[in-house]
Amino acid sequence: MKYDSDNQRIHRIGSVIRKEIAQIIRNDINDPRIKDVVITEVDMSKDLKNAKIFFIIFNNKDRLVSEIEEITNAINSSKQFFKKKLSENSNLRSVPRLKFIYDDTESKAFELEELINKSLN
Numbered sequence: 808m809k810y811d812s813d814n815q816r817i818h819r820i821g822s823v824i825r826k827e828i829a830q831i832i833r834n835d836i837n838d839p840r841i842k843d844v845v846i847t848e849v850d851m852s853k854d855l856k857n858a859k860i861f862f863i864i865f866n867n868k869d870r871l872v873s874e875i876e877e878i879t880n881a882i883n884s885s886k887q888f889f890k891k892k893l894s895e896n897s898n899l900r901s902v903p904r905l906k907f908i909y910d911d912t913e914s915k916a917f918e919l920e921e922l923i924n925k926s927l928n
Contacts, residue, residue: 821849861910
């Protein structure tokens with residue numbers, strides 16, 4: 808029973824962080840590279856001290872790998888800004904360490920779909 812409540816708490820805090828970071832990107836970020844970032848998931852550690860924040864980039868089809876790396880570096884260099892805003896905007900006791908990770912699941916699925924379509928034709 809204890810594990811269920813712990814998992815619910817981890818999920819709830821991850822959800823709060825996801826919503827707050829999305830709002831920070833929408834309202835407080837001035838960097839045009841980060842404006843197209845969409846948060847897909849937040850993976851919290853069991854001790855709630857670390858958060859992996861997965862993101863995709865809106866209109867990603869035409870972007871080069873170097874552009875994606877540049878955006879990832881830009882958003883990771885803004886971690887302190889995000890932590891500060893999270894502490895101001897949320898009622899979390901402590902804000903976890905943030906690590907932003909590009910979620911390439913969508914692009915891999917698109918590539919796989921193209922390969923399947925080519926093999927069927």
